[in-house]
Amino acid sequence: MKPFGQNGRPPRPTKLPEVRGEKRPPSAVPPSARKPAIMQEPVLVLNATFEPINVTAVRRAMVLMIKGVAQAEEVNHTEVHSASRALPVPSVIRLLAYRHIPQQTRALSRKNILLRDRNTCQFCSRTLPASELTLDHVVPRSRGGRSSWENLVACCYRCNNSKGDRTPEEAGFALARRPRPFTLHTSRQLMRLIGNKDEKWRKYLFY
Numbered sequence: 001m002k003p004f005g006q007n008g009r010p011p012r013p014t015k016l017p018e019v020r021g022e023k024r025p026p027s028a029v030p031p032s033a034r035k036p037a038i039m040q041e042p043v044l045v046l047n048a049t050f051e052p053i054n055v056t057a058v059r060r061a062m063v064l065m066i067k068g069v070a071q072a073e074e075v076n077h078t079e080v081h082s083a084s085r086a087l088p089v090p091s092v093i094r095l096l097a098y099r100h101i102p103q104q105t106r107a108l109s110r111k112n113i114l115l116r117d118r119n120t121c122q123f124c125s126r127t128l129p130a131s132e133l134t135l136d137h138v139v140p141r142s143r144g145g146r147s148s149w150e151n152l153v154a155c156c157y158r159c160n161n162s163k164g165d166r167t168p169e170e171a172g173f174a175l176a177r178r179p180r181p182f183t184l185h186t187s188r189q190l191m192r193l194i195g196n197k198d199e200k201w202r203k204y205l206f207y
């Protein structure tokens with residue numbers, strides 16, 4: 001798949017709430033907090049207005065807290081200790097300054113298309129590991145189909161082979177869902193999926 005963009009270059013990937021230009025200095029994370037799996041657990045990121053904007057990992061959430069960019073809204077019981085203080089492990093953080101989130105879509109990439117389609121073949125609805133999925137041009141390229149959010153879907157190799165150079169109608173296939181760009185709306189749906197398990201997230205996500 002060729003990357004696409006206004007000038008033939010892929011659009012810059014937009015990670016929603018990342019703080020632009022911010023490097024994470026290793027010193028910002030307490031040494032005792034470096035190893036455990038808990039540092040990889042998901043943390044919901046809210047805008048200053050309490051609007052959910054992204055999911056990040058505990059480690060990064062704590063960097064944002066230590067830097068004074070965000071504060072914890074919900075914490076887990078566990079604490080990690082640095083030399084000088086004990087820090088609660090956040091489950092939900094909120095940015096202290098409002099961040100404008102452009103309604104622009106994410107970069108068109110294999111990874112993001114699989115994420116949008118939740119690793120599910122859009123023709124046979126089987127959910128598979130990424131290694132067993134390919135991207136299918138709904139309208140084949142040979143028929144003028146473009147590489148776009150609306151024309152690329154996650155597809156298993158079996159369906160991809162049997163569809164060949166035909167349109168879904170010609171092949172007798174139906175799309176599970178109409179393919180759409182990965183927007184903030186898509187992100188919200190994914191946040192809800194992840195947040196379903198965490199009670200502390202729910203009040204921010206299910207409104």
Ligand SMILES: [Zn+2]
Nearest residue numbers: 121124156159
């Ligand atoms: Zn399939």
